[in-house]
Amino acid sequence: MADFYDQKKIILVTFGIILLISALFVPAAVFYPAKVVTITPEAEIVGTSFWSLLFGSAGMVLLAATLFMAALIEQRMKAWLLSAATAALGLVSIAFSLGDYYYMTNDGFTYNPPLSFNSSTYTWEEFERVEERLHKEDGTSSIESVAYYFRDGDMVEFSSGRIFEMHSSLVHRVEAAGGEFTRIQAQ
Incomplete structure:
Protein backbone atom coordinates (compact mmCIF):
# COMPACT_ATOMS: atom_id res chain seq x y z
CA MET A 1 0.00 0.00 0.00
CA TYR A 101 -11.77 40.89 -23.52
CA TYR A 102 -12.84 43.60 -25.94
CA TYR A 103 -13.74 43.55 -29.61
CA MET A 104 -15.23 45.64 -32.38
CA THR A 105 -17.93 44.70 -34.92
CA ASN A 106 -19.74 46.68 -37.61
CA ASP A 107 -22.45 47.47 -35.05
CA GLY A 108 -20.36 48.55 -32.08
CA PHE A 109 -17.73 47.93 -29.46
CA THR A 110 -17.96 45.31 -26.69
CA TYR A 111 -15.85 45.47 -23.54
CA ASN A 112 -15.63 43.08 -20.59
CA PRO A 113 -13.14 44.57 -18.10
CA PRO A 114 -10.76 42.70 -15.81
CA LEU A 115 -12.35 41.25 -12.66
CA SER A 116 -15.82 41.27 -14.19
CA PHE A 117 -18.13 38.80 -15.85
CA ASN A 118 -20.44 41.49 -17.29
CA SER A 119 -19.67 42.94 -20.70
CA SER A 120 -20.97 46.22 -22.07
CA THR A 121 -21.78 46.72 -25.73
CA TYR A 122 -21.84 50.22 -27.16
CA THR A 123 -23.19 51.17 -30.57
CA TRP A 124 -21.23 53.78 -32.50
CA GLU A 125 -23.92 56.38 -31.75
CA GLU A 126 -23.36 55.87 -28.01
CA PHE A 127 -19.77 57.14 -28.22
CA GLU A 128 -19.52 60.76 -27.14
CA ARG A 129 -15.83 61.28 -27.88
CA VAL A 130 -12.48 59.58 -28.31
CA GLU A 131 -9.30 61.01 -26.83
CA GLU A 132 -5.90 59.97 -28.07
CA ARG A 133 -3.05 60.96 -25.79
CA LEU A 134 0.32 61.26 -27.47
CA HIS A 135 3.75 61.05 -25.90
CA LYS A 136 6.67 62.80 -27.54
CA GLU A 137 10.17 61.44 -27.08
CA ASP A 138 13.24 62.35 -29.13
CA GLY A 139 11.06 64.24 -31.62
CA THR A 140 8.81 61.25 -32.28
CA SER A 141 5.18 61.13 -31.19
CA SER A 142 3.54 57.86 -30.22
CA ILE A 143 0.19 56.97 -28.74
CA GLU A 144 0.46 56.71 -24.97
CA SER A 145 -3.19 55.87 -24.30
CA VAL A 146 -6.68 56.10 -25.76
CA ALA A 147 -9.84 56.92 -23.85
CA TYR A 148 -13.38 56.30 -25.02
CA TYR A 149 -16.19 58.36 -23.49
CA PHE A 150 -19.80 57.27 -23.80
CA ARG A 151 -23.01 59.26 -23.63
CA ASP A 152 -24.15 57.36 -20.51
CA GLY A 153 -21.12 58.68 -18.59
CA ASP A 154 -18.98 55.56 -18.81
CA MET A 155 -15.34 55.81 -19.83
CA VAL A 156 -12.83 53.16 -20.87
CA GLU A 157 -9.11 53.84 -21.14
CA PHE A 158 -6.40 51.65 -22.66
CA SER A 159 -2.64 52.15 -22.52
CA SER A 160 -1.59 48.98 -24.33
CA GLY A 161 -2.87 46.00 -26.25
CA ARG A 162 -4.56 45.22 -29.53
CA ILE A 163 -6.80 48.25 -29.09
CA PHE A 164 -4.12 50.23 -30.95
CA GLU A 165 -4.62 47.99 -34.00
CA MET A 166 -8.34 48.76 -34.10
CA HIS A 167 -8.10 52.35 -32.87
CA SER A 168 -8.05 54.18 -36.22
CA SER A 169 -10.97 52.15 -37.56
CA LEU A 170 -12.85 52.72 -34.32
CA VAL A 171 -12.23 56.48 -34.46
CA HIS A 172 -13.46 56.58 -38.06
CA ARG A 173 -16.72 54.83 -37.09
CA VAL A 174 -17.24 57.07 -34.04
CA GLU A 175 -16.75 60.22 -36.15
CA ALA A 176 -19.11 58.86 -38.83
CA ALA A 177 -21.76 58.38 -36.11
CA GLY A 178 -21.38 61.97 -34.87
CA GLY A 179 -18.82 61.51 -32.10
CA GLU A 180 -15.77 63.69 -31.53
CA PHE A 181 -12.10 62.83 -31.82
CA THR A 182 -9.44 64.72 -29.86
CA ARG A 183 -5.69 64.27 -30.01
CA ILE A 184 -3.84 65.52 -26.91
CA GLN A 185 -0.09 66.07 -27.04
CA ALA A 186 1.55 65.40 -23.65
CA GLN A 187 4.07 67.96 -22.52
Whole structure:
Protein backbone atom coordinates (compact mmCIF):
# COMPACT_ATOMS: atom_id res chain seq x y z
CA MET A 1 0.00 0.00 0.00
CA ALA A 2 2.88 2.38 0.75
CA ASP A 3 4.31 1.91 -2.76
CA PHE A 4 0.97 2.84 -4.36
CA TYR A 5 0.69 5.92 -2.15
CA ASP A 6 4.22 7.03 -3.08
CA GLN A 7 3.41 6.59 -6.76
CA LYS A 8 0.31 8.71 -6.27
CA LYS A 9 2.46 11.47 -4.72
CA ILE A 10 4.91 11.28 -7.61
CA ILE A 11 2.10 11.57 -10.16
CA LEU A 12 0.54 14.55 -8.37
CA VAL A 13 3.88 16.35 -8.08
CA THR A 14 4.68 15.61 -11.73
CA PHE A 15 1.36 17.06 -12.91
CA GLY A 16 1.91 20.02 -10.57
CA ILE A 17 5.30 20.72 -12.18
CA ILE A 18 3.72 20.46 -15.64
CA LEU A 19 1.02 22.97 -14.64
CA LEU A 20 3.64 25.27 -13.11
CA ILE A 21 5.67 25.31 -16.31
CA SER A 22 2.51 25.66 -18.41
CA ALA A 23 1.57 28.79 -16.45
CA LEU A 24 4.25 30.63 -18.43
CA PHE A 25 2.70 30.11 -21.87
CA VAL A 26 -0.84 28.66 -21.63
CA PRO A 27 -2.62 31.99 -20.98
CA ALA A 28 -1.24 33.45 -24.20
CA ALA A 29 -1.15 30.25 -26.26
CA VAL A 30 -4.45 28.68 -25.18
CA PHE A 31 -6.68 31.11 -23.26
CA TYR A 32 -6.39 33.97 -25.77
CA PRO A 33 -7.14 31.77 -28.83
CA ALA A 34 -10.07 30.26 -26.88
CA LYS A 35 -11.52 33.77 -26.55
CA VAL A 36 -11.03 34.48 -30.24
CA VAL A 37 -12.79 31.23 -31.20
CA THR A 38 -15.73 31.63 -28.81
CA ILE A 39 -16.44 35.32 -29.42
CA THR A 40 -18.79 36.22 -32.26
CA PRO A 41 -17.40 35.67 -35.78
CA GLU A 42 -18.30 39.29 -36.61
CA ALA A 43 -15.50 40.50 -34.31
CA GLU A 44 -12.83 42.21 -36.39
CA ILE A 45 -10.07 42.18 -33.77
CA VAL A 46 -10.28 40.63 -30.31
CA GLY A 47 -8.10 42.06 -27.58
CA THR A 48 -7.43 41.41 -23.95
CA SER A 49 -5.63 43.22 -21.17
CA PHE A 50 -2.32 42.34 -19.60
CA TRP A 51 -4.28 41.45 -16.45
CA SER A 52 -5.88 38.59 -18.33
CA LEU A 53 -2.51 36.94 -18.83
CA LEU A 54 -1.54 37.52 -15.20
CA PHE A 55 -4.80 36.07 -13.86
CA GLY A 56 -4.48 33.07 -16.17
CA SER A 57 -0.94 32.39 -15.00
CA ALA A 58 -1.89 32.89 -11.35
CA GLY A 59 -4.78 30.46 -11.76
CA MET A 60 -2.49 27.82 -13.24
CA VAL A 61 0.04 28.34 -10.42
CA LEU A 62 -2.76 27.91 -7.86
CA LEU A 63 -3.88 24.69 -9.55
CA ALA A 64 -0.29 23.44 -9.43
CA ALA A 65 -0.15 24.36 -5.73
CA THR A 66 -3.34 22.33 -5.26
CA LEU A 67 -1.60 19.23 -6.56
CA PHE A 68 1.50 19.88 -4.47
CA MET A 69 -0.60 20.26 -1.31
CA ALA A 70 -2.56 17.09 -2.04
CA ALA A 71 0.70 15.19 -2.46
CA LEU A 72 2.82 16.65 0.33
CA ILE A 73 0.51 17.35 3.27
CA GLU A 74 0.28 14.20 5.38
CA GLN A 75 -3.01 14.98 7.15
CA ARG A 76 -5.64 13.91 4.61
CA MET A 77 -8.47 16.19 5.78
CA LYS A 78 -6.23 19.24 5.94
CA ALA A 79 -4.77 18.38 2.53
CA TRP A 80 -8.20 18.05 0.93
CA LEU A 81 -9.57 21.26 2.49
CA LEU A 82 -6.54 23.36 1.52
CA SER A 83 -6.44 21.80 -1.94
CA ALA A 84 -10.14 22.45 -2.53
CA ALA A 85 -9.86 26.09 -1.42
CA THR A 86 -6.76 26.67 -3.54
CA ALA A 87 -8.33 24.96 -6.56
CA ALA A 88 -11.44 27.15 -6.22
CA LEU A 89 -9.27 30.29 -6.18
CA GLY A 90 -7.33 29.00 -9.19
CA LEU A 91 -10.49 28.31 -11.18
CA VAL A 92 -11.92 31.75 -10.34
CA SER A 93 -8.65 33.35 -11.46
CA ILE A 94 -8.79 31.44 -14.75
CA ALA A 95 -12.45 32.44 -15.20
CA PHE A 96 -11.48 36.11 -14.75
CA SER A 97 -8.72 35.58 -17.31
CA LEU A 98 -11.13 34.12 -19.85
CA GLY A 99 -13.71 36.83 -19.15
CA ASP A 100 -11.40 39.78 -19.88
CA TYR A 101 -11.77 40.89 -23.52
CA TYR A 102 -12.84 43.60 -25.94
CA TYR A 103 -13.74 43.55 -29.61
CA MET A 104 -15.23 45.64 -32.38
CA THR A 105 -17.93 44.70 -34.92
CA ASN A 106 -19.74 46.68 -37.61
CA ASP A 107 -22.45 47.47 -35.05
CA GLY A 108 -20.36 48.55 -32.08
CA PHE A 109 -17.73 47.93 -29.46
CA THR A 110 -17.96 45.31 -26.69
CA TYR A 111 -15.85 45.47 -23.54
CA ASN A 112 -15.63 43.08 -20.59
CA PRO A 113 -13.14 44.57 -18.10
CA PRO A 114 -10.76 42.70 -15.81
CA LEU A 115 -12.35 41.25 -12.66
CA SER A 116 -15.82 41.27 -14.19
CA PHE A 117 -18.13 38.80 -15.85
CA ASN A 118 -20.44 41.49 -17.29
CA SER A 119 -19.67 42.94 -20.70
CA SER A 120 -20.97 46.22 -22.07
CA THR A 121 -21.78 46.72 -25.73
CA TYR A 122 -21.84 50.22 -27.16
CA THR A 123 -23.19 51.17 -30.57
CA TRP A 124 -21.23 53.78 -32.50
CA GLU A 125 -23.92 56.38 -31.75
CA GLU A 126 -23.36 55.87 -28.01
CA PHE A 127 -19.77 57.14 -28.22
CA GLU A 128 -19.52 60.76 -27.14
CA ARG A 129 -15.83 61.28 -27.88
CA VAL A 130 -12.48 59.58 -28.31
CA GLU A 131 -9.30 61.01 -26.83
CA GLU A 132 -5.90 59.97 -28.07
CA ARG A 133 -3.05 60.96 -25.79
CA LEU A 134 0.32 61.26 -27.47
CA HIS A 135 3.75 61.05 -25.90
CA LYS A 136 6.67 62.80 -27.54
CA GLU A 137 10.17 61.44 -27.08
CA ASP A 138 13.24 62.35 -29.13
CA GLY A 139 11.06 64.24 -31.62
CA THR A 140 8.81 61.25 -32.28
CA SER A 141 5.18 61.13 -31.19
CA SER A 142 3.54 57.86 -30.22
CA ILE A 143 0.19 56.97 -28.74
CA GLU A 144 0.46 56.71 -24.97
CA SER A 145 -3.19 55.87 -24.30
CA VAL A 146 -6.68 56.10 -25.76
CA ALA A 147 -9.84 56.92 -23.85
CA TYR A 148 -13.38 56.30 -25.02
CA TYR A 149 -16.19 58.36 -23.49
CA PHE A 150 -19.80 57.27 -23.80
CA ARG A 151 -23.01 59.26 -23.63
CA ASP A 152 -24.15 57.36 -20.51
CA GLY A 153 -21.12 58.68 -18.59
CA ASP A 154 -18.98 55.56 -18.81
CA MET A 155 -15.34 55.81 -19.83
CA VAL A 156 -12.83 53.16 -20.87
CA GLU A 157 -9.11 53.84 -21.14
CA PHE A 158 -6.40 51.65 -22.66
CA SER A 159 -2.64 52.15 -22.52
CA SER A 160 -1.59 48.98 -24.33
CA GLY A 161 -2.87 46.00 -26.25
CA ARG A 162 -4.56 45.22 -29.53
CA ILE A 163 -6.80 48.25 -29.09
CA PHE A 164 -4.12 50.23 -30.95
CA GLU A 165 -4.62 47.99 -34.00
CA MET A 166 -8.34 48.76 -34.10
CA HIS A 167 -8.10 52.35 -32.87
CA SER A 168 -8.05 54.18 -36.22
CA SER A 169 -10.97 52.15 -37.56
CA LEU A 170 -12.85 52.72 -34.32
CA VAL A 171 -12.23 56.48 -34.46
CA HIS A 172 -13.46 56.58 -38.06
CA ARG A 173 -16.72 54.83 -37.09
CA VAL A 174 -17.24 57.07 -34.04
CA GLU A 175 -16.75 60.22 -36.15
CA ALA A 176 -19.11 58.86 -38.83
CA ALA A 177 -21.76 58.38 -36.11
CA GLY A 178 -21.38 61.97 -34.87
CA GLY A 179 -18.82 61.51 -32.10
CA GLU A 180 -15.77 63.69 -31.53
CA PHE A 181 -12.10 62.83 -31.82
CA THR A 182 -9.44 64.72 -29.86
CA ARG A 183 -5.69 64.27 -30.01
CA ILE A 184 -3.84 65.52 -26.91
CA GLN A 185 -0.09 66.07 -27.04
CA ALA A 186 1.55 65.40 -23.65
CA GLN A 187 4.07 67.96 -22.52
